[in-house]
Amino acid sequence: MADNPANYTGAGSDDAKPGSEGEPTRERGDRGLSDLVKRAMSAGLEVASRSKDDFVRVATTEMRAWLDRLDLQSELARALTKMVVEVKAEIRFRPRTDGKLEPEVKSEIKVKPPTKT
Secondary structure (H helix, E strand, O other), X not given: OOOOHHHOOOOOOHHHOOOOOHHHHHXXXXXXXXXXXXXXXXXXXXXXXXXXXXXXXXXXXXXXXXXXXXXXXHHHHHHHHXXXXXXXXXXXXXXXXXXXXXXXXXXXXXXXXXXXX
């Protein structure tokens, strides 16, 4: 029975003709592939979202632990002891038309790199 040409559905059969019974099978295959791609994309996006959430959670935990250990006062004091700040101020008092004095201020501030000792 396997040798009967009437039962043969290989290449050259009616599946390749438009409007034949092969079309629904091909559409079903395309739809199955489309569903597979959609499910794969959905799973990939879900994993990426979870990974991002995990990364943000870990980064937040580490940042909080670092800030808890940070002694801001001593860090600022240490940074300022290594700096040289030069302030030059010039203040003049000028009389206004109503007789009161008005200050005129000119200032320059320079932060110099520390001198090597």
